[in-house]
Amino acid sequence: MTEQTNTNPEPRVEKKPKKKGPIRLEAIIPFVIFVALTWLYFALFFDGHVRRAIEFGGTYANGAEVNIGNVRTSFLGASLEISDIQVTNANEPTKNTVQIGKIRWKMLWDALLRGKVAINEASILEIGIGTQRQRPGRVLPKDPPGTKSASEKLREAALEEAKKQFDGNVLSDVAAILGGVDPKEQLKSIGDQLSSVVRTKELQNELKKKEREWKDRIASLPQSKDLKDIESRIKAVKVDRFNGPLEVQQSIRELDAIRKDVDARVKAVDEASKTLGSDVNTYSKALAELEAQVRKDIDDIEKRLKIPELDVKSIAGDLFGNLFLAKVEQAQGYMEKARRYMPPKKTAAEKAEFQPPTPRERAAGRNYKFGRPNSYPLFWLQKAEISSKSAGSEFSGDVTGTLTNLTDDPPIIGKPTVLTFKGDFPKQDMSGVLGEVIIDHTTDQPMEQLTAKVANFRVKGQSLVSSTDVQLGFKQARAGSELKVKLERENVTITSESAFSNIDYLIDAKKPIVKDILTNVIKSVPLVTLNAGLSGTWSSLDFNLNTNLGPELQKGFEKELQTRITEARTKIKSFVDGKIGAEKENLMAEYKKIESQMKGQIDAKKAEIDKFKAQIDEAKAKTLKDSGKKLEQEAKKGLDSLLKSKKLGF
């Protein structure tokens, strides 16, 4: 018997899948991993990334490297602590404009939940000014011209112009003149390059061209033959003894035709006269400008030969102009930054210019505002207490102050940013520092105001004049200074009052006479004052600099210098006169001659034509009078014959 094998396999039991509930429990592990990774990021990397972001943004805003030592954030406490902030001075990269030991701030969770940063409590500690950097900071290249607004360009142009104004160095020029400069050789090299000489030649050519034009024009006017024709036509017209109204009508028609003809010629003459008048005016103006050109040439040569203006204002400008200008540039730079990062309210024109970004895919909809009692700007530092003790580093000082309402959107909070500070920097030998900065960008009329006073500070190695001929400056001095800056839209007012005492001067000059004069003058000036002012708009700046050094230097040099300056000026004037005088006189005489000739010819033609006009009018009047009389006589005759034939009984 064979064993029967069971070939049918056992029925397979289908595994019922486990029923899953509505909650995705398997998502818990990925979620936990996600939370853990987020926490790890914030614990390990977030602070570093914030530090780099602040460094990047700060460098961009400052225009020079900004370094942050350390950043510590606390999520639960909504707080931030930044240590060792160094802001490189863009003009002097080896130094910091400001160095801050520590900044601590605490943000409002209420604002953070609205996606905004509002800091209600902050402290700034260990402030140092002008500290030395371990290595020079990186300075960003200046914005290319295309990225600047029209007003920024205007301000820069105004400052460039001011720099040129203070560029000439009076004392160097004085030294050169005292050294004995003979302008003859330099004048020779100028030769015929004078712009007035070139212009005179141009005017001569223009006059010749105009003369030809005028002659052609006069030739196109009615000639004596045409005038005689008119005269004979007038004479040929019958003006009396008419044989009937038809003849009268004929005469009047002829006279009107001649009158029309004469009027056309009068018009041509008038037009010629008008053109001549306008040409004369243009040319007279050009001649007047030539006079101004000559004066400018003299001024230019004086500048080229460095003939100094020995007046108090020029001396003050040359001594302290660039020093003051550096402060103005600094104020301008800060103003630009404040207006860029704390934009004021837009004016109606600016609002009209502003085009909101268009949505790419979907329509933007309309945003409704349901009141804004608790709204915050994106960044708002409500109040920061500044407190610094000088114990730490070499450059820190004892400073106290407050900073309130620093924000990126001042119109929202409606309060100006105010910074007040006072203190001393004993290690830098600076005391009595007092300042107030107000930045009011709450309206469409932005205003920035700074009042700063330093009662006493040390000045070391301050150069006033530095050229190959003359060196003048303060090796060492004590100074006190007060600066007031007010910027309102495009209006600028800056005043600065400084006094320098206990001065140890640096005086050096190539020529002994210059050195002697400078030493003698300066001996009598133990206290140097400088009052500088700037007012106007950025497009038209009015500088006003006064220093007691000015009149003293003027007095000191005047005796030696005045004769030489006058002598040089006389030489220059006679040089220019020699180059242009005769040519100019010839041109004027030629112009007068041509003008009177042309005017005379046109006037004569005009007078002759006017005479014909009068003749025609007279002939017409006579014709009408004569025909009237004739008509009266005819009428009387007719009436008489009628009376006789009808024999009327009255």
Next chain:
Amino acid sequence: MTFMLKQIFSLFKLLNSDTGHNQIAAGIACGLILGFAPVFSLQTTLVIFLLFFFRIQIGAATVTAVFFKFIAWTLDPVSNSIGIMVLEMEVPRPTFEILYNMPIVPLTRFYNSLVMGAGVLSILLAPIVFFVSKALIIKYRAMIVARIKDTKSFKAMKATAFYKWYAKYDELYG
């Protein structure tokens, strides 16, 4: 990306299975809400959290979100009008004022006419879409999937070693 692809494959698998029609329908309804939202806001995050923590078909939500995004784009003028109408109503105005000045809530951007209009429209349409899509899935399974499964070619394919291998793999790792 791998996660998304996996979700989309699982959508097709689920669609052709006998279960999970509620998950797919809920996914389509969530996709409608996601697609109608004009910007990424707090409510979008909330829907994403719901997708993640509840057994809603994420693939269905993703695919339909893209589809509804186009529908919503054409309906923008209608959504905008609805939003304006709701936001200009006098009765809920005090509530809106409170919400506007509360923390977190402004992050929903409810004060924007398009967000409000699209939100109202999507919330109203979501239950309808849920039930309609559920009915359609059931009908699809009965009419199309069942018929395909009855075809000889499908049966032949099911008998292949490759399919058996795939079925085993799906059972173990799917």
